[in-house]
Amino acid sequence: MGTERVKITDASNEVSYANLPMGDTVLLANRLTSITALEGVIIGTRGQANFVLNTEDAIDDISIPANAYAQRELKWLVRYQDDVNGESGSFEIPCPNLTLRAVGTDFADLTNAAVIAFAAYVNTYGVSRDGNAITMVSMEVVGRNL
Numbered sequence: 001m002g003t004e005r006v007k008i009t010d011a012s013n014e015v016s017y018a019n020l021p022m023g024d025t026v027l028l029a030n031r032l033t034s035i036t037a038l039e040g041v042i043i044g045t046r047g048q049a050n051f052v053l054n055t056e057d058a059i060d061d062i063s064i065p066a067n068a069y070a071q072r073e074l075k076w077l078v079r080y081q082d083d084v085n086g087e088s089g090s091f092e093i094p095c096p097n098l099t100l101r102a103v104g105t106d107f108a109d110l111t112n113a114a115v116i117a118f119a120a121y122v123n124t125y126g127v128s129r130d131g132n133a134i135t136m137v138s139m140e141v142v143g144r145n146l
Contacts, residue, residue: 007047016072040114044095
C-alpha cells in the first residue's frame with residue numbers, strides 16, 4: 001500500500017500535507033488524476049506531490065493562495081468504508097474549498113461536480129489500512145483541535 005503525499009500552502013504561507021491512501025499499482029497518469037481531483041476540492045496552493053513507492057515529483061508551486069480562507073487549520077475530513085470488511089477510516093485534506101459544502105452543513109455537497117470527481121478517484125484508487133478497496137462516505141469541514 002502506498003500514500004500520495006501532497007503539500008498544500010495556505011494564505012498565511014504555512015504548509016500542511018494531504019496523505020491520500022493509494023494502492024501500490026497507481027500509475028503516473030492516475031497520480032495526475034488524483035492531483036487534479038484534489039485541486040478541485042481545495043483553495044490552498046498545491047505544491048509538491050510524492051508517492052511513497054515512487055518519489056517522482058510533480059510541479060511544486062510555492063505561491064501563496066489569494067483566498068484568505070485557505071487556512072491549514074481547516075480541513076476536509078474524508079471518511080471512507082472498507083469494501084471488504086466494512087471498517088471505517090479517514091484522512092484529512094487541508095485548505096478545503098468551503099463553497100463545496102451543502103447549504104447549512106459542514107459536509108461537502110456530494111452532488112457537486114468537483115466532489116463527484118474527487119470521490120470517483122478515491123473510490124477507484126484508494127485503499128484501506130488493510131489494502132482493500134474503499135468507498136468514500138463523506139467529506140466534512142473540521143478545524144484544528146487546540
